[in-house]
Amino acid sequence: MSRRRRSGGRRARAVARAAAQEMRRSPFLTSKLAPYEVLSTEGLEIIEHNAETILERVGVDITDEPAVQTFREAGADVDGQRVRFPRGMCRQIVTATAPSMFTQVARNPEKSVVIGGNHLVLAPAYGSPFVRDLDKGRRYATIEDFRNFVKLVYMTPYLHHSGGTLCEPVDVAIPKRHLDMVYSHFRFSDKPLMGSVTAPHRAADSVEMAALVFGEDFLEENTVIMGLCNANSPLTWDKAMLGSAREYASRNQAAIITPFILAGAMAPVTVAGVAAQTLAEALVALSYTQLVRPGAPVIFGSFASSLSMQSGAPTFGTPEPSLTLFVLAQLGRRLGIPFRSGGNLTASKVPDAQAAYESAATFQPTLLAGINFVLHSAGWLEGGLTMGYEKFILDSDQCGMAEALLSGVDLSENGQALESVIETGPGQHHLGTAHTLANFETAFYRSFTADNNSYEQWSEEGSLRSVERANSLWKKSLADYEPPAIDESVDEALQEYVVRKKQTYPDFEA
């Protein structure tokens, strides 16, 4: 044994540690695995053909007058709000100028992320009016909850992006809420973020605040903020969403164009039907961003799940949305732009076994599908109605595992470990071999939420369920939180902007 230890163990350990640090330093993931594909080129062509047929024969309703006008000038057939597109028109516009990959610069440039190609960026859940924790149960979210989740995202290395509406701070008036949210992201985190999309002027405020942080000129050349623009499926784009997309695109910022489809309600019940309609809807808004500003970064997104045909409720973690995800990711690669989907999704009200099965049955395919940007990677409960503190912790542990999976199989000499198998031989354990000693620190992902101890030890420690362990973990994370540095003048400019704008907005939406 001592001989083995001498033979290179120390140097190998140092190399392994350096490699591990190198890995940990990356602010986003890069996959060495080929994306999993469920359809042949012929199958994908059928769906693309159907999408073009939908755009040509039915078209979409657009309630945003400037967008209608832009499409008319670009060659679309306009009849009131109904806009029909010659075959291939939208696709041609997108492929001509939309970038295949772009960098979203973070306030801390070391946390900037590359979106597209074989890169993966994980972002937290988005949009819940409620929060839940084990102590206080389910309740309306407040701005304090919002800040808490900004801090929790900041504290975990496994989420690369601060997200956007981490929860709805319902204690702040709707017309003013976006200002507090964008400010909180900038002040309490230094990761890349998403701005508001609930109205074009709120999108404009978000970009304006980003300009205060990065400088007006910087934005012209760099993407620093993104907005999530959902279609009103089926086949409708409204003022708020297209108008917000215009605000982001016109200033070189990224819109995430996402048809939001519960199959059976907003689209047919079949995978191929959902995929064709999603592609058609997306092509409209994707091409619009390129008409607004050729070359503006834009992401093809999909949120697709099924409807319970008994209760009418959305369901998650079932096989049909997995297939839809694989198909749409393939279609995204053929379109040549980054693709976005959802992460750890569930309909469960609490972080129980249902929540975890459904989340993992969404997240595992997500990791293998070759997605570029994953929203809702952590925290999501109850079909998105609730952001869960414990669920956030449990999901972020799953996010942590993505890196090792996507790193694929190490076929280096150290990875092959042939000499170690030969030296150790039959019937001897590998616990203390030089190879094990050199590699054990970095060999396996270490879950920080799983209990792998014996039954006896687990019992002695109180027979805790994972939700109970997670409860301690988010509290510790918040207790350990220290805000990142921010330039005082930038902070003042942001605060001044928030105060000034709040004075101009009413307390209730008109």
Add this chain to the structure above:
Amino acid sequence: MSRRRRSGGRRARAVARAAAQEMRRSPFLTSKLAPYEVLSTEGLEIIEHNAETILERVGVDITDEPAVQTFREAGADVDGQRVRFPRGMCRQIVTATAPSMFTQVARNPEKSVVIGGNHLVLAPAYGSPFVRDLDKGRRYATIEDFRNFVKLVYMTPYLHHSGGTLCEPVDVAIPKRHLDMVYSHFRFSDKPLMGSVTAPHRAADSVEMAALVFGEDFLEENTVIMGLCNANSPLTWDKAMLGSAREYASRNQAAIITPFILAGAMAPVTVAGVAAQTLAEALVALSYTQLVRPGAPVIFGSFASSLSMQSGAPTFGTPEPSLTLFVLAQLGRRLGIPFRSGGNLTASKVPDAQAAYESAATFQPTLLAGINFVLHSAGWLEGGLTMGYEKFILDSDQCGMAEALLSGVDLSENGQALESVIETGPGQHHLGTAHTLANFETAFYRSFTADNNSYEQWSEEGSLRSVERANSLWKKSLADYEPPAIDESVDEALQEYVVRKKQTYPDFEA
């Protein structure tokens, strides 16, 4: 709307229903998805080369004298218990005669399963000394628990195989236990089963009892029982396991040859190292079955997980075993024989979120890896030490989802649903369209354990966690159970065999 309903809705509904029934009738799954592959041919060749190097330079220790003798005669280099193999020898023996696919005939021939190719057979968990339910907690398993699980497996359409040691009936003496287990499978189920492997004579008893059910001659031509033969990794095969493999193979029954490796303990910590050692170990016993009886059905198995390098406990649902699984399934396809792995695995003591994340993070890759036989698909807790009643129900629901996933994307005209998208148009919902009405019954897998209702309804119904819903479900399943018919003379012959053999065996192992 009424026009749409008339236009083919009724006929389409009938077609969809018939298709669904056809699907449900299949006693095993057939995948239309290509298996996911993580290594190139070159990568696989490196691992195969390393496996041959291990067999050539180190070899394996074999404590079974007849097997050593057989290998000597076949050309291996024997030095006491150490047996080394010329490069390619084992592989050549396997590929020359081992079938790429075989049918395991069930007592009810409608439940016979095809193992190999693009087929998937799901079997329950195996080998736990403990059982657990929500009412009585964790306790030693009894023969009553064993029978309960035979019945629960019989009752679910989502498990295709009755399995083997569903739990250890510790209230029956070890030397007699296998008789009660095999009898219970035959009497309380009519699905295919696994026999004993804890000693060669117990394997022989298992095959003998199968012969009482099917007839001696039938066994010569058909496979009706399987045995699970694990290596003593690293690189050791013992009397019990190789002797049992011999009993099964010699009578044309199937051995599942499974290196059982916790990386870091029984093998190096790397994926490529585990894969090479697994392949080497498996090739020895696989080839032995073909030397015993050329053409005997045999399965290449792997049970591979990681060791917590802190506590020494096995861990599950982490990324490294997923990569190992993908690699070994690829190696299995290159070997041209069926491949077996584990299913819904977890280290959690209870069916909480940890259990479900870990299970799904194992099961989802399993479904995409192109596995043929999945043991431990339902019930497994605590690293296999406990068989859980509620976990069984929750896992079997996940198993139910496999069919829809593996069916892939329907690109038929009905699957494309193009006309329905066009007819429905922008802003209209799809809930009542002819296409939805024609397809909704079969469109989506319906989970029987998930609660997708509103928070309010869920609260009114008692705010049940999924484990609590599962508690009711296994009780209802047992209450609804009715035994399958069995020929009275067969039952008598089995019972007589059990009684007679029990008299000849001691109450304690020698």
